[in-house]
Amino acid sequence: MSSSKLLKGSLATIVMRLLEEQEQMYGYEITQKVKELTAGEIKITEGALYPTLHKLEAEGYLTTETKMVDNRVRKYYALTKEGNAEAKSKVAELESFLVQLQKVLNPKPGLG
């Protein structure tokens, strides 16, 4: 399934939602988590993920922490206080959009 175009507008929401659940994650972990949750149906490319992470960090929605793992530096992303509020708002917005989209894709026949 080619989902990259559909994903483009909602990537930030997906990232923020995952970070809401996991507290902190690193780039590779995010790509694998999405793959795992969707049984490989949705694949986030690194070419899209990293600019999104960096943008969210610059906007103050994410904070970073570096840790030493296997003798190399690993950069973990976590939601800030503003990021938490933004995540909730973005998820609600996406859910509402999906409900509306569903109505357009599967219109129910009118009762009268």
Added chain:
Amino acid sequence: MIQQNEKTQIQNYLNRVIINEMEFYEELYDHIATSYENRATENQSVKEHIAAVVEPDFGGIEGIRKIKNAHARQRRRMITRKALTLFTGYFLRWPAVLITCLLILLLYIAQNIWDSYQVFEIVTILGMVTPCIISQYGRWKFKQNCKKYHKPYSFSQVNNQVYLLSISFIAVLQGLLAIISRIFSDGSYSFLSFFQQYPMLYIPMGTLLLIYGMVCLQLFKENFKVKLLPV
């Protein structure tokens, strides 16, 4: 865990792509190394893994360079915004505004005790020159540490941006105005001589300079804490 020769191959690849700044280098290095450790086939080499998995996911070498450049732009904006927030905070936020009041009071007292122009000269040095020297030292120290720990990069994007901010006031107040002055009045311009004509500006300008210096030092303190570990 990956072996030393595999680490070297990843480092060589990153050098080829020209990732010469610490922030993105470390993130990308960890990404490639983790991806390689979790490769589907055990006998796949680093080179093969990069060509088959990493590069297509990043949009090739060009894609990696684009991410690197975008990352640098975001960092620049982030630090500039942080500097502006800190600076305006000294005028708008409690209790930082108390420091501003205290500086004005101290400058007022100092100018009444000593020669007001000399006080202004000292304030200029403290506010404009000291952050430049300290941040330049920070950059030099970082470069030395990179050499010491055999790091393939030699600078940090964040450190460079803090340095740029610390020299920007001098660049504008002295450099830019000197150029403008040469173009329009054919005369030489000196920041200090110019302000010597307006003693009533000593306290407001001195306060601004000191706050600017403090902001630079705050940014320096927050951002130069870069831990480097041996490869």
